[in-house]
Amino acid sequence: MSSVKPPSQIAHIGIAVKDLSRTVPFYTELLGLHLVGYETVESENVRVAFLQIGSTHIELLEATSTDSPISRFIEQKGEGIHHIALEVDDSVERLSFLKKQGVKLIDEVPKQGAHGSLVAFLHPKSTNGVLLELCQRGAR
Amino acid sequence: MSSVKPPSQIAHIGIAVKDLSRTVPFYTELLGLHLVGYETVESENVRVAFLQIGSTHIELLEATSTDSPISRFIEQKGEGIHHIALEVDDSVERLSFLKKQGVKLIDEVPKQGAHGSLVAFLHPKSTNGVLLELCQRGAR
Numbered sequence: 672m673s674s675v676k677p678p679s680q681i682a683h684i685g686i687a688v689k690d691l692s693r694t695v696p697f698y699t700e701l702l703g704l705h706l707v708g709y710e711t712v713e714s715e716n717v718r719v720a721f722l723q724i725g726s727t728h729i730e731l732l733e734a735t736s737t738d739s740p741i742s743r744f745i746e747q748k749g750e751g752i753h754h755i756a757l758e759v760d761d762s763v764e765r766l767s768f769l770k771k772q773g774v775k776l777i778d779e780v781p782k783q784g785a786h787g788s789l790v791a792f793l794h795p796k797s798t799n800g801v802l803l804e805l806c807q808r809g810a811r
Numbered sequence: 812m813s814s815v816k817p818p819s820q821i822a823h824i825g826i827a828v829k830d831l832s833r834t835v836p837f838y839t840e841l842l843g844l845h846l847v848g849y850e851t852v853e854s855e856n857v858r859v860a861f862l863q864i865g866s867t868h869i870e871l872l873e874a875t876s877t878d879s880p881i882s883r884f885i886e887q888k889g890e891g892i893h894h895i896a897l898e899v900d901d902s903v904e905r906l907s908f909l910k911k912q913g914v915k916l917i918d919e920v921p922k923q924g925a926h927g928s929l930v931a932f933l934h935p936k937s938t939n940g941v942l943l944e945l946c947q948r949g950a951r
Contacts, residue, residue: 676843677845678843678844679864679865680866681824681865681867684824686939697939701908701912702818702897703815703817703818725821725866725867725898726865727867748888751939751940751941755824757842757864769841772841795891799826799828799890801891801892
């Protein structure tokens, strides 16, 4: 069992969509969720719409270029749930622990995410096909 | 805009897995999440492992028969994220509102879910490929 502090909550759920302007109204007008705002994450070539639900978010992800992981995901699998982000206090420590345990990582070092967060993805090969993100609030 | 009360939180995220006994240890021993317990949901032909994360759960779903929606999902897409459940106060009212707005429903009437909840799925054709469940705590 790890001595690293466990994830405290679902930070967000990422959903790959083709067109934010056509998808956001379903979540706001039909489901009644609150749209917090938009942000473009240059490192991932995505534009994100943040929808508040309880203490967590649904993030709708639209590619801003054909290089975006979201473009490739939609090409291969169509629109749908892309990843789950788990909120952690120390992403570096958790990544190091997972690596030692033989878990395959996409990002061995956390990178800049939305809202100044630090994020790192685990490889779906080590997580039964689930793209899991570790997400640490606030930048260093 | 709907006058129906919006979903209050993510009730759970459902993940389709082939074998709970091989998957649960990743979430408990490597990610450090707390295993709340197991339940078999006869109506869906699934055995569920509940993992607590913050105020919500990750549900790992293993088919108990080849008739299970989880068997069919894994055959078609492999293991991975299966659905997102949104906690609502009145699933009947929300379903009625969504139907009036032209949203395609898998369940027009809520059915019995885990822990005595009432659950209903929206059709992915109306939700950009995302299988969304409305989940209302406690049975009537």
